[in-house]
Amino acid sequence: MGGAYTGGSTEAPPGRFTLDSRETQLPSFGYPLCNTSTPCRPGLSALSGTALKLTVNGQDHEFDVAREMPLLWVLRDHLDLTGTKYGCGIGLCGACTVHIDGVAARSCSVLAGDAEGREITTIEGAAGLVSDLVREAWTEADVVQCGYCQPGQIMTAIALLSKNPKPDSDEVERAMNGVLCRCGTYLRVAAAVRRASEGL
Amino acid sequence: MTPLSRRGFLLGATAAGGLVALGGTSWLMRRPGLPGGGDYTIPYDPTVFLSIDPDGTVTLQSKHLEMGQGIMTGLATLVAEEMDADWSRFEVELAPADTAAFLNTHLGRQGTFASSGIANSWVQMRRVGAGARAMLVAAAAERWGVVEGEVSVAGGVLRHEPSGRRASFGELAHAAMAQPTPDPETLELKSPAEWERIGHTALRVDAPEKISGEAAFALDVRRPGMLRAVVARPPRFGGVVAGFDAEAALDVPGVREVIEIPSGVAILADDTWSAMRGREALPVDWDDAGAESRSTDSILTEYREIAQRPGVLALDRGDVESALGGAAQTLDYEYTFPYLAHTPMEPLSCVMERTDEGVEVWAGCQLQTLEQWAVAQVMDLDLEQVRINTVFAGASFGRRANPRTDWIPELAHIVRVSRLNRPVQLVWTREDDVRGGCYRPVSLHAGRVGVDASGAIAGWEHRAVSASLVLGTPWSYADARAGVDRATAGGIMETTYAVPDLRVDVHAPTSPVPVGFWRSVGDGHTIFMIETLLDELAERSGRDAVEFRLTHLREDARAQAVLERAAEAIGWWGGPPGGRAYGVASSFDDVSGRRTYVSMIAEVGLDVGRLDIHRIVAAVDCGVVINPNIVAAQIEGSVAFAVSTVLRNEITLRDGFVVQSNFHDFEPTRLAEMPQVEVHFVSSDTPPSGIGEAGVAPVAPAVANAVAALTGRRFRALPLPLHELGATLGASPGPVIRPTGLHP
DSSP, rough: OOOOOOOSSOOOTTTTTOOOOOHHHHSSSSOOBBTTOOOOOOOOHHHHHHHHHEEETTTEEEEOOOOOHHHHIIIISSOOOTTTTOOOOSSSOOOOOOOTTEEEEEEGBBBGGEEEEEEEOTTOOOSSHHHHHHHHHHHHHHHOOOOHHHHHHHHHHHHHHHHSSSHHHHHHHHHHSSSTTTOHHHHHHHHHHHHHHHHH | OOOOOOOOOOSSSOOSSSOOEEEOOOOOOOSOOOOOOOSOOOOOOOHHHEEOOOTEEEEEEESSOOSSSSSSHHHHHHHHHTTTTTTTEEEEOOSSSHHHHHOBBBTTBBOOOOOOHHHHHHHHHHHHHHHHHHHHHHHHHHHHOOOOGEEEEEEEEEEETTTTTEEEEEHHHHHHTTTTTGGGGGGOOOOGGOOSTTSSSOOOHHHHHHHHTOOOGGOOOOOTEEEEEEEOOOOOOEEEEEEHHHHHHHSSTTTEEEEETEEEEEEESSSSSHHHHHHHHOOEEETTTOOOOHHHHHHHHHHHHHSSOEEEEEEEEEEEHHHHHHHEEEEEEEEEOOBOOOOOOSSOEEEEEEEEESSSEEEEOOOHHHHHHHHHHHHHGGGGGGEEEBBBSSTTTTTTTTOOOOHHHEEEEEEEEOOOOOOEEOOOOOHHHHTTOOOBBEEEEEEEEEOOSSEEEEEEEEEEEEOSTTSTTTTTHHHHHTOOHHHHTTTTTTTOHHHHHHEEEEOOOOOOOOOOTTTTTTTTOOOHHHHHHHHHHHHTTTTOOHHHHHHHTTTOOHHHHHHHHHHHHHGGGHHHHHHTEEEEEEEEEEETEEEEEEEEEEEOOOTSSSSSEEEEEEEEESSSOOOOHHHHHHHHHHHHHHHHHTTTTOOOOEETOOOOOOOTTTOOOOGGGEEEEEEEOOOSSSHHHHHOSSTTTHHHHHHHHHHHHSSSSOOBSOOOOGGTOBBBOOOOOOOOGGGOOOOO
16 A cells, blocks of 8 residues: 555455555556646646645645545545545445544545545544454454455444444444444444453 | 366466367357357366465465355365365455356356356365365475374374474475375375364455445546546347437537447447436437237236136146145135346446457356357457456445346447447446346246145146246256256255146246346246245144145155254244234245255234334354355345335336336335344255355245234235235335435
């Protein structure tokens, strides 16, 4: 992952298909790359107003992208932080959940320009006691199936427990109800949140 | 052993190239037909599937797609068991498209379908593990100058106790590679008493990277200079492009190219959002002359008329007319079921780029043989020039096993036409997914069933009207070519209930609406029909619903045991708690002779003015259980998958347009609606039969039967008409479901 990656190992797991974003940052190709430092097309900056400045996982970034681009796509396509998932684009599924100033937010429904000056944390940058306990609990409860919604589940759980370390079952249900899992890992999601809460 | 290339066992396991001919004909010749389906050789060579690093890490190529079902963990368990490998140094990779090496042993084509992942690998993968162990033992014996019988293996280490010598798998990998591949028939596999991994719970091997967020799905693949593409597709199935104004889309910042392809107009841009904005700006005229223009209601009206006429005979045993004539009671029925979308959480996506050899693809590819062939057709390449890297799929439920193929060759069309020569990632939005077809087909089931004075089923004639999933597709099979698609008439044709006099015929009307496999396939509707009818027949005969079923299962001890276990586990005979009801249903699913037994009892309440599915108690016999935790997870997931089809899910056509578009009007089950699920295993020593789908079909009829017990009303359609029952949905969405901005 890119330099903004602060959670877990920076090494991709061995032997798997890996995301080589380092390669994409080397201007060794016969065409201009569209990334954080190269405008996609002449005039884009003018159209989109001033450069966008975001603080993601503790690092400052500047982009030449439209300020009305949803935060989700800036994270995914311009920072290659692919742990934040696209599921519906209209704030109904929670797969794109990130923390903005510590609060869970649907990055598909937040305009990038509105996130300026805020602390944005993605699954790659989530760290600390609550994050550790949540991930341990996720492992012990063997929650995941396909895994696609799990970053959103985990980010939602971390936000909940950071604010309310001892949620009752109704509070767990209310907080987690907004994150869809088509594989149906819900019973284990709820169990893992309770388990993580025990360590707080 | 066919001389498959030895790709593994050593460092740097190589790509799929270089496979040689099987049976004298080359796989690699361009050919009009889809490969496979004829004679084929099952590979057992450990070097095809395994590599061993010098540090002792064993890496298995998973010939099956991981889409949440846990197959990587299951296959690893089978191999590691027989290999006596060190589990902490056992890794799994998703194998690329390579039919000869990674075929599904049930079909001779590479693919993950019909809950067959473990079943088709059960013998093969254990032989691969045992073969690898034998080669390592032979290498150790040769190096140490001892007899093989004195070499023991445990935890990835070989030992010669008399001399005290020992070596790790890594140290002997080179030498083992030079050993002859053992004859798979002579390999002795462990007895169940010797199993240390099979039947025990191991944490999933794919969990850590999915918890860290690093797991790469197709949407997460990044290639240098990659463009994103979205496609404007006809709003009605079967429509085609009549004209479009590319300039309007090209004026959107970031849009690079606008091109026509067979499925619509593709917009290529620097990022996904720009591509989506380009599509919004693109005016397209559609020619709907050949498009579906009916509404669901009118389709069902036509189906009702079709059902008046005999269809293609699928099954006719006993003497149905006499049996029905002599029945004490008969029941005429008509059931209807809507189109259903799969909506896996990861919408469809794939990445493709041109290479010196041909093209390289990254996809959560479920039917590799089919997709590779389809891409080769589009690009006019040989199969070997199409490299498909299989990546994690954000679930599928059948969506990625489209017998017609769609999104992968769609991207091939884009790459073929594009003048930019850059890698392209195709993105289907959620709206594209919900409106993209490949649905479980709308269907109508009609017939008559009788019971005699003793309460035994006496005659059953059944007619199914449903579009065929496979007829006319490259994936078609023999039955379908004869006009009978078991994928839509299944469930009733193979029922294990005693129905001596049974006739089934089918109609397969066609439509431009593409339909496909949807988790549990035909059972999803036929089991609803069977199990709600059995409940009603039991009631009319004055019999208990479980006892009535048991008397019809006398010939099937496994089915009896599973149903009895579910009934005992919930305390069926003691009755439900006050204000609630139990409903029972089973799927004794049979796929090509593999029968999986699942009985479920739902505990349901309407007592607080809404339908609450409190819990589902399930009993399961799926043969040998490789990993109980994963089997339980499949049952839990099946319940979640089915509950929303009971409550609300349907795809409806209005004048050919799909009404639904996203999760607000096609909303999957949410956490608050999830019943408690208990899974009870009935132990079995038969080979594993598959568990990915069998848990889906019983859920809806079990709930419907429970609601019938509460209300006295029987149901002939899904979703249940909750508004007519005065019930509101169980979930209260609450503020978290609304789109949240910065200030939730």
